[in-house]
Amino acid sequence: MSDNSGHDHAGAPRITLKTRLHAWWEGYDLSGLKGRGGEEDGKPQAGTAPAQPAARGHGPGVNRWGKPLWSANRIEVAEKLWGEGFNTPGGHDHIPYLVKPLGLNPAMSVLDLSAGLGGTSRTMTSKYGCWVTGLEASELLAKEGMIRSFKEGLEKKAPIETYDPENFSYPKRVDAIVYKEGMFSVRGKDQLFDGMELALKPRGHLLMTDYVIEPALAGAKAVQVWCDKEPMQPHLWSKDQMAAAFAQRNLDLRIAEDITDTHRGLIVSAIQGLVEHLERHHLDHDTKLAVMDEVELWVRRVSAIEAGMRVCRFYALKPAE
Template sequence: MAGKKGNKKLPLTLRLKSWWEGYDSEEVEKRYVEALPEEVPETAPEPEEDKNKPKETQSGLAVDPWDEKSIDIAQYIWGEGYCGPGGPEYIVSLSKLLALSPEMSMIQLGADIGGPARTLCDRFGVWITGYERDENLVNAGNELSKMQGLGKKAELEYYEPESEEFKGFDRKFDRAMAKEALCFLQNKEEVIHAVSEKLKPGGLFLITDYVLGHDAATAKDNYKNWKVGERDNPYPVMAEDLTELLKKANLQVRVSEDISIQYVEMINQAWRGADKIATQLAQQEDGAQMIQILMREAEYWTRRKKLLEHGDLKLWRIVANQKSGGPSMMSDW
């Protein structure tokens, strides 16, 4: 008697290739499995559920989103020191309106492993403190900063902005940046106020963040799948709601624009050739586990990219300054 087709899946190279070439990898996998011959399943007792087993992601890997191997995989894809879209050239271009200089101090929320901070320190000489919610990223980032001679100028600190112990930042600074960080905080208003309180007169705050593309986005299955599958729970708001929070914090919004197209292009560019990375990883002793982590990362970015392409999510850029002062060349913005 013919049985089910079991747990057959699309081979790794085909899954990766279908994604960067613009095909829906889930649909390709469905057609691939349908074309396989039937097989008789082996009977086996159902394993008992271990209540002490760590929670798993949709990819089946235990949740430890930024262990050493995950950090390594991120850098394979995005470049040394980076955990997401936007390498050195993009960061420099994104920050050009900040008019950075060696005399300035800056904070960055969502510092990851410090790639953007080190890029800006190296290019403009600015002193940056990066704040990050994951201790593994902080430790790895500080090691990289020390190796590059930037241990003091691009230092990362662990912080818990949603805890009761969070009382804001302990010193004044000239510039601030939040790179895809506010979306994952419920208390956005409190954190924005904390930034505003320590931003010097005329100081600038640069934000890039995921925002809702429209009111109906949260009802869609793709959105629900994205929300469940993320490392941290996302809490995106509409772009206008985010700008209103800035205004409430005594910040004047100077730039507010959709940069989703550029962001999706960066995602596609970074993931092109990831099948070659998978082939290289397969030669390593821990290759099977590394490839699993690579596929988990691909799943994260597949879901994000799909929402961005459909307009359910957008990547928004905002530049704001204190109302009490501002740059002298606003006409150049």
């Protein structure tokens, strides 16, 4: 949690970091762009789209306002934040820790339901020799992820394809499923859980990380701001609701672990690294806007975490038939 000094409990310089970021922005004489929307301390902030009523009925890969979630500029910024081939926290060094419970080996087949640019899928394949199919809701991310798999010669062992999380089914059965911080934005969680259970072989492994919150904390201001401005509208469950979903499908939940501090640390460290990069490099106008949008997205997530939202790792086994 943060305090009024502008430092978090570990002493991370949150205000200093924000000041440096906005100093970088102002240094390029783009202060007039601050009228694009968004608020902090009652003042407009650059690069943030104004909050609008959530729209329903749009297909996968678009935000709640019906616009594409990803662009070439956003991908460039994301890889600068998280590392080549990654668009969310946790790069090559983090994935082995994350998937350790799976006991991956070359004989195993894996589904990655939050493939993004394919970094997690390719890391699992390269390190453990397993066969991974990455599924991604954004057509652009899936295309770019597949390009990266081709470049690494992993187009057969780590292909990236598109899918719709709200209507998930898979024609084959696999040894393991990995789903990294994606379930929180799915409205139909029960159908997705059913689809995952059906896609697992007997003795199959299911590993998920996701944002959760206890009902008593869901009304916190920072959580509500995050919910209102998150590109994909959150549909948060509590940790107990997640555990119940595993139990209802006879999945043996072996790990239900709070990894919030690790996740938050990855975000803060990445933003600090990005700010240091920005201070040394000139960016074009569109990329600057993408930088501000992406940083503010992750700052809002950190604020929601500090207000009580948690990040948990769940690991379960499907029983033998």
